[in-house]
Amino acid sequence: MLETIWFVLWTLLWAVYFVLDGFDLGLGALMPAIAKTEEERRMVYNASGPFWDGNEVWLIAAGGVTFAAFPKVYAYMFSTLYAPLLLLLFALILRAVSYEFRNKVDSPVWRAMWDWVHFIVNLAACLLLGVFFANLFMGIPFDANGVYGGNLLKLLNIYGLAGGLFFLAAFMMHGAIWLTIKSRDELQTKALAAAGVCWVAVAVLLIVFLVLTFFCTSIFGNYLKMPWLIVLPALAVLALLFVPRFLNKGHLWLAWSASGLFLICVTFFGVMGIYPNMLISSTDPAATLTAFNGASTSNTLEIMLVVALVMVPIVLLYQFWMYRLFSKPVTREELDSDHAY
Template identity: 65%
Template sequence: MEALQITWFILWALLWAVYFVLDGFDLGIGSLLPFMADNEEERRIMYNAAGPFWDGNEVWLISAGGVTFAAFPKVYAVMFSALYAPLLALLFALIFRAVSFEFRNKVDSPAWRGLWDLVHFISNLVPCLLLGVAFANLFMGIPVDAQGVYHGNLVALLNPYGLAGGIFFLCIFCLHGSLWLAIKSTGALKQRAIAASCLFWPIVLILLVAFLVLTAFYTNLLDNYLSAPALLLLPIVALVGLLGARLMLSKGKLWLAWGCSALFIIGVTFFGVMGMFPGMIISSMDPAATLTAFNASSSEKTLKIMLTVALIMVPIVLLYQIWVYKLFSHELTAEHLEDDHAY
């Protein structure tokens, strides 16, 4: 039973990491929209750089939430209760993001398009910040009692460490998104995307160091790394990914740079989640009220059935998404915008 619980804890972390990697570049591109595009054609290029992927990428968010519900129902109940306000804001932001993709070109009016560009920008910016705030608070611990009742409010989540997490996530996704935009665009927009990547890289590096210092001060995540030095491989992987992104960017190997950025995101995610282990909802009020992978999981039979389904279905989904990414791997030009399916 314990092996199953550990397996599902790792899968839970992996699903969040995959979501951050895939939807992260969509969110990053949307957050950069007002600052990168100089004209209508470039704005449409930015929309279509995420266009074939954004809805499929959100499947991983649903999967992460579904796994939390099925494998760790107590964690799901407390998480979606304690973090109700930010998660509801996240949900509405993602809804409006979807609407902005579909509605922007329904009316041939600059004012109409400008309105939905603003909606698109906000509905991408807000999830970047909220995801960082939410996970930083989970790393630090939230005030929940033994009954799972949250003794706090939205303002309490906006503490220095939570805000640092929000800014960190935003900059990570902007770096990730600018690399993807550099891959998908041409001409002046491509050069601006590369310049944005070069700008965000040192910012992310500085924020990484600052976040690690704050993590040592506000959380107990480093305890696991001191007791199990093998886990230090995770932050090393993250650092290698970040350094590799800059190296590949300097060599003009944009796909490899984006891949290294993805490795960095995976390393950062696992660094935080494995630092919590076995905790999943850490109580800052009473350590005994902390929900862990061992005291909050479903039954052994449920975990076995789910594992069987996951081993069958997840590879199928991955193969489908690999095919989609390969199919739409080409650079976007003005000719592609003439397609009836273009945004």
């Protein structure tokens, strides 16, 4: 029972991370297409600037839970998927540097360099997260000792690439909607148009990804065994359909919330589809790690559950307060302040 609870909590942490950090990753990947002037680029940076580092807390939490609740899964995961996870780490480090270093030198060339770094690493992070999870769903070639039987290129299979492109489009849509909330005038108009284009891309890639999921994974098997799980993809599709409806009516926060709900449901759709598996071996089924054979002891899980029930609501309340505090659009006056990016 405790293993299942922690499996669901592990999934939830990843889902919250995708909702919160997804918008600034997507916004960074979208920046060259919508921010053409220096002021617009600074608007984009300041739309995500107060949030990105707090959002990454949920990635740390997801990694920490994997380490503490499912230590064997953590060990095998970082052995088999070492290369993409290391590339993701470098991308996130460089993203942080791009925020802080961009305005350290008053030079257009210097700022342009960091703008391109910011775009490339955000683009790479979106793709890597999609490739990572797509391969988790499909299975990875490793043996009972956690020795990976492939290379980085083997992860860039058709299903992995489809997952990467789908995550990229979903995060860009999420980020474009966020920019409509945080901007005004011409930039808001461009962000709204970008959100519409990204929505079409997400809808198309969702269909492609689901078709490939049917042929490349066993995810749909769980949905035949537990039909009630169908509520997850149904709710995801419903949330996605409501995104343009809310945007057209000017309900920007509702549109962003619908986009966030879509990301949550998609995450649960995939992860609950492989339950109780967590790390599937495509070459040796006996080596597959589940929520049960890869979990910590019951005492550890009990103690962690108590800590989580106390601390997670506190973190959520703090982040709610932070988002409420910085909920207003970025203004030209704010760009002139000392704390602006």
